[in-house]
Amino acid sequence: MSHFDAAGIAVYALSYDEPDALQDFAQAHGISYTLLSDPESKVIRSFGILNTLIDPDDHPWYGIPYPGSYVVDSAGLITHKFFDSNLAVRAGPEQLLAAALGEVVEDSAVDAVQADSVSVSVRLDGDALTPVVQKDLVVRFSVPSGRHVYAEPAPEGSVAVSVELDDDQRLVQRPVIRPDSESHTLAGTKESFEVHHGVFELRIPLTLNSLFSSDAGEITVSGEIRWQSCDDEVCDIPARQRFECRLPVSEAPPVALGGNRGSEIEPNAMAHFQKMTQRHGGTG
Amino acid sequence: MKPEMETRATQAGKGWADKDGFVGPFKPGNGPRSDPRGEFPTGPAVGEQLPDVHCISAEGGSFNLHQHRDNRPAVFIFFRSAVW
Numbered sequence: 001m002s003h004f005d006a007a008g009i010a011v012y013a014l015s016y017d018e019p020d021a022l023q024d025f026a027q028a029h030g031i032s033y034t035l036l037s038d039p040e041s042k043v044i045r046s047f048g049i050l051n052t053l054i055d056p057d058d059h060p061w062y063g064i065p066y067p068g069s070y071v072v073d074s075a076g077l078i079t080h081k082f083f084d085s086n087l088a089v090r091a092g093p094e095q096l097l098a099a100a101l102g103e104v105v106e107d108s109a110v111d112a113v114q115a116d117s118v119s120v121s122v123r124l125d126g127d128a129l130t131p132v133v134q135k136d137l138v139v140r141f142s143v144p145s146g147r148h149v150y151a152e153p154a155p156e157g158s159v160a161v162s163v164e165l166d167d168d169q170r171l172v173q174r175p176v177i178r179p180d181s182e183s184h185t186l187a188g189t190k191e192s193f194e195v196h197h198g199v200f201e202l203r204i205p206l207t208l209n210s211l212f213s214s215d216a217g218e219i220t221v222s223g224e225i226r227w228q229s230c231d232d233e234v235c236d237i238p239a240r241q242r243f244e245c246r247l248p249v250s251e252a253p254p255v256a257l258g259g260n261r262g263s264e265i266e267p268n269a270m271a272h273f274q275k276m277t278q279r280h281g282g283t284g
Numbered sequence: 285m286k287p288e289m290e291t292r293a294t295q296a297g298k299g300w301a302d303k304d305g306f307v308g309p310f311k312p313g314n315g316p317r318s319d320p321r322g323e324f325p326t327g328p329a330v331g332e333q334l335p336d337v338h339c340i341s342a343e344g345g346s347f348n349l350h351q352h353r354d355n356r357p358a359v360f361i362f363f364r365s366a367v368w
Contacts, residue, residue: 010358012349014339017366022342025366034352035342035366043339047327049362053289053318060368061315066324069361072334076350083326085290087319087364088306096359132306172304209305210296272367 001032003093009100010034016041016063018279021272028266039279041065049083060276071099084134089172089207092133094126118143118229122243128250129208129219134174136203137245139163139225141196148195149227151181155193158228159238163202165223170212174205186232208249220246287320289313316364334360 004011011033015022022035036043041063044050049065056062068083069091080099082091118141125136141161143149154160165173179201181194212219222244229236291313292303302312302319310317328335337349337360349360 004359008356010353010356011361012337012358013361013363014337015363015365019340019342019344021367026342036337036347037340037342039340043337044362046335047362048325049327051318052286053320054315058315061318064316064364065362066320066326067361067363068326069359070327070334072353072358072360074355074357076334076353078328078330078332078334081326081330083324085320085322085324086302086304086306087317088302088304088308100357100359169305172306207304210301210307211305266366269367276367 003097004033004100007097007101009097012036014038014043016044016065018272018275021268021276024266024268024272060273060279069096071096082134084174086172088132088209089134089174090132092126092130092135095134095136095205098125098136118147118149118227118239120225120227120241122225122245124245124247125203128248129206130250131208131210131212131252133252134205134207136177137163137165137206137221139202139204140199141201141227142199143197143229145198147229147231148184148197149229151194151196152178153194154228155191158235159226161196161202161225161227163204163223163225165204165221168219168221170208170219171221172207172209174207177203177205212249216249218246218248220244287324288322290319290321316368 001011013033014036016038018039019037022037025031026035038044041050044063044065049068051064051066054062054064066083067087067090068081070078071080073079082095121140123138125138129135141149150158150160152160163176165171179196181196183192184195185192208219222242225241225243226238228238290303293300293312296307299307299309300311301307302317308317312319339347341347
């Protein structure tokens with residue numbers, strides 16, 4: 001939270017729980033962001049995200065949203081959304097922070113790049129991978145000035161920049177997030193295609209599932225990065241670069257699905273649950 | 285738009301693993317594990333104004349999002365429950 005506070009970003013989390021349940025939750029888990037109560041799911045309905053797969057008679061589950069988050073700028077315009085069809089895949093704090101802070105900034109490393117080559121680095125945005133919490137594997141490209149790499153869709157016979165991870169049953173991968181590309185027109189032929197210039201990043205959202213044993217402490221993620229770089233005259237042959245990174249793994253959040261180590265039930269949770277069941281007129 | 289229910293599952297110990305390998309006590313497609321398959325509604329689009337939110341704060345008072353936000357950028361999260 002201190003990163004959000006330092007950046008002047010307000011954080012809110014809303015659920016259909018009663019205020020007293022939220023207070024107990026905040027106390028039990030040391031939560032400092034603003035928790036909001038929507039016991040009749042009015043806000044959830046007004047956003048159109050009520051989980052309608054749950055039958056209205058299915059107490060107490062009825063009333064929950066499809067979980068997700070919005071990032072807004074200072075004017076209140078939505079700049080990013082994080083919704084996943086799997087309830088166990090949650091946007092991680094680094095993803096939300098990166099979204100709220102905005103675009104990649106050029107860094108000093110660019111100066112160190114050799115004039116005719118593209119440099120590529122791979123890192124995790126965050127200290128460690130954590131089960132259930134989604135984090136981005138970030139592949140950063142530095143393209144020397146005067147050159148470009150093909151974005152998607154690449155022209156016929158050329159290769160667009162891509163990252164493909166090797167299969168790993170323990171990792172849940174979502175589609176690569178690409179930056180906006182720029183249109184590039186060749187002076188001679190007036191031919192136009194999509195490219196990336198300078199410093200840009202591809203982000204691969206990753207989550208660890210229950211097959212991963214957190215006792216291992218780390219996971220090796222490997223894959224292949226492809227790109228093709230050109231100037232206005234000629235293109236290099238497509239490049240392939242294998243990579244392998246050992247990423248540290250930290251424990252699952254305490255209330256994660258599956259009751260991992262560190263699970264702790266807030267002392268009044270049972271009473272809150274009973275009340276919630278009655279609130280909806282159900283018999284449990 | 286009513287999405288399809290995601291029900292793909294394999295038994296895993298005392299629980300059930302969903303299609304992504306997450307294990308839970310309920311079988312996917314039941315109660316709190318009612319996940320959509322494919323397209324599902326995710327509310328207002330990127331580029332739109334986030335609707336104002338009027339609800340109750342954890343302290344029990346009335347709450348108004350855009351007033352509270354006071355021109356700060358913000359992250360607004362919808363989660364399922366703090367109780368279960």
